[in-house]
Amino acid sequence: MNKEGLINKKRVILVTDGDIFAKNAVEEATRNIGGRCISASAGNPTPISGEKIIEYIKETPYDPVVVMVDDRGSTKKGKGETIIEFIAKHPDVILMGVVAVASNTDNKEGAYIDYSITNEKQLLHCQVNKWGEPVSNEPIIKGDTVNVLNELKNKVPLVVGVGDLGKMGENDDPKYGAQITTMALQTILDNWKGLR
Numbered sequence: 001m002n003k004e005g006l007i008n009k010k011r012v013i014l015v016t017d018g019d020i021f022a023k024n025a026v027e028e029a030t031r032n033i034g035g036r037c038i039s040a041s042a043g044n045p046t047p048i049s050g051e052k053i054i055e056y057i058k059e060t061p062y063d064p065v066v067v068m069v070d071d072r073g074s075t076k077k078g079k080g081e082t083i084i085e086f087i088a089k090h091p092d093v094i095l096m097g098v099v100a101v102a103s104n105t106d107n108k109e110g111a112y113i114d115y116s117i118t119n120e121k122q123l124l125h126c127q128v129n130k131w132g133e134p135v136s137n138e139p140i141i142k143g144d145t146v147n148v149l150n151e152l153k154n155k156v157p158l159v160v161g162v163g164d165l166g167k168m169g170e171n172d173d174p175k176y177g178a179q180i181t182t183m184a185l186q187t188i189l190d191n192w193k194g195l196r
Helices: 003-007 020-032 050-059 079-088 147-152 179-191
Strands: 010-015 036-038 065-068 093-101 115-117 134-136 159-162
Touching (some): 010 050, 010 079, 010 179, 020 036, 020 065, 020 179, 036 050, 050 065, 050 079, 079 093, 079 147, 115 179, 159 179
Parallel strands (some): 010 065, 010 093, 093 159, 115 159
16 A cells, blocks of 8 residues: 555544443543544444444544444444444554443453553553453453454554543543543554554
């Protein structure tokens, strides 16, 4: 692929949560990094198709573009994970990374992460639970919309694990800048090794 082709593609960050708390946190955090949030992608589960999301991504003049995906608690490959797969493999966008959100789930394996952010805003390399608390030294995240990430290792440059967005007290309250969500997005921006 030539350099010009890369420049014309939108950079995308996916977030594996879409409920109202996550939506408010992601919208605030995306403003903080100077990007554009596709608010229509919020929902539990994701209410629109991967094709429609790609349309919205292409229409916005902003970069990066942040998209929410959600399986609504399904431990199987639900709508959110199907959209992750669709966007990760789509030739018209550049996937920079995924903010992978922990949840109460029967997911035994978990998805591998590059970084995690605790509810105290610490950047670590361990598992955090839905409250953003470190629970093991394993570099994984367990959630309902993350299983597909291990299958897409070569398509997803960075994975940042976090607790339940917008639900970790003042440190992720949109009224106080959605600091944890902002930190997760900024970590992907700072560590992405693609075209600058």
